[in-house]
Amino acid sequence: MVVPAEEGLLTISGVRVLVATAVPAERDAVAQAFDSAEGNTTDPTFDVIAAGVGPAASAAAVASALTAAALSGTPYDLVVSAGIAGGFQPQAPVGSLVVADEITVADLGAETPDGFVPVTALGFGAVTHRPPESLVRDLTVATGALPGAVLTVSTVTGSAERAAELGARHPGALAEAMEGFGVAEAAAAHGVPVLEIRAVSNPVGPRDRAAWRIGDALTALTDAFGKLAPVLESWNPHEHRHEHPRDPAS
Numbered sequence: 001m002v003v004p005a006e007e008g009l010l011t012i013s014g015v016r017v018l019v020a021t022a023v024p025a026e027r028d029a030v031a032q033a034f035d036s037a038e039g040n041t042t043d044p045t046f047d048v049i050a051a052g053v054g055p056a057a058s059a060a061a062v063a064s065a066l067t068a069a070a071l072s073g074t075p076y077d078l079v080v081s082a083g084i085a086g087g088f089q090p091q092a093p094v095g096s097l098v099v100a101d102e103i104t105v106a107d108l109g110a111e112t113p114d115g116f117v118p119v120t121a122l123g124f125g126a127v128t129h130r131p132p133e134s135l136v137r138d139l140t141v142a143t144g145a146l147p148g149a150v151l152t153v154s155t156v157t158g159s160a161e162r163a164a165e166l167g168a169r170h171p172g173a174l175a176e177a178m179e180g181f182g183v184a185e186a187a188a189a190h191g192v193p194v195l196e197i198r199a200v201s202n203p204v205g206p207r208d209r210a211a212w213r214i215g216d217a218l219t220a221l222t223d224a225f226g227k228l229a230p231v232l233e234s235w236n237p238h239e240h241r242h243e244h245p246r247d248p249a250s
Helices: 026-030 057-073 134-143 160-169 180-189 214-233
Strands: 016-021 045-050 076-087 098-105 109-112 115-118 144-150 171-178 195-202
Touching: 016 026, 016 057, 026 045, 026 076, 026 214, 045 057, 057 076, 057 180, 076 098, 076 109, 076 180, 076 214, 098 134, 098 171, 098 180, 134 144, 134 195, 134 214, 144 180, 160 171, 171 195, 180 195, 195 214
Parallel strands: 016 045, 016 076, 076 195, 098 144, 144 171
Antiparallel strands: 076 171, 098 195, 109 115
16 A cells, blocks of 8 residues: 555655655655655655555556556656665674665576576576666665665565575675565666665574564664655755666576
């Protein structure tokens, strides 16, 4: 469900942004950033949806929202995948904010006697999307976020061995989540740029729910989106719409 502008989101003519989270708690944390902006009519406009958990659900929901917006004559200029995430240690400590400079699916491929082979090595598809460099740079400056790769997985890492394996295959990875690549695939199909913003609630590795800081991560997410609108006010989406398409070779 789209959280409409009249319920507290920033409403303006200009850049239109679709934000996709996995669950309602993340959606509400993002929407909270705009509560104080009620009645503001300056750029940009944000719609926030809880798209579901995992790459398939998020891709389907975002594709539906993008199609509906295009058919209504009010297409989106940017899609943002947002939420909490696991952080690779020590690069992305718990409580930090990560902005993806690449969105990579980590488990789409085949297991072989020599190890994991990404789907691109099998001659199919893509495994990486690259957000607009200028937008990533400006957002990291505005928020103090760490720029780096965010991995999309269908099964959350639960062991030190798996964390080490992913880290070795993707040495630039800062965080692990479950939706970014699905959101990016839907955005790419519509020719719309994509961002991924993640607040780190727990380390990637053995699961210790007692040590997770979900509340703090949701607060960090709210703070990040409070700083995103000013960054977008000086961003021209038409200059960057095809700046970084799918990267099939990654």
